[in-house]
Amino acid sequence: MRASSDEQPEEAASEHEVRSLTGMLLGQLPNAWRLTVLPVQVDDVPLAEVAVGLDTDEATCGTALSIPMRSCAHG
Numbered sequence: 387m388r389a390s391s392d393e394q395p396e397e398a399a400s401e402h403e404v405r406s407l408t409g410m411l412l413g414q415l416p417n418a419w420r421l422t423v424l425p426v427q428v429d430d431v432p433l434a435e436v437a438v439g440l441d442t443d444e445a446t447c448g449t450a451l452s453i454p455m456r457s458c459a460h461g
Contacts (some may be wrong), residue, residue, distance in 0.1 A: 412424065412428075419450050419451075419453060421440060422436055422451045423450075423451060425439075432449060433447050
């Protein structure tokens, strides 16, 4: 990764590390959770829209979203 002209090398390295760790953590999620977490938390897609895309209801998506978030909060 190459730092942009207004970005310091330390900032670029930190951003790369965050992206790497995020990718690693998302990769450890079961597929059913990842299908909800990625669009909602990473791409800011509304939960209702994700539910329609997955042909399920919003409550089920909400549950799939809350389980990994609680797991992360309790480390």
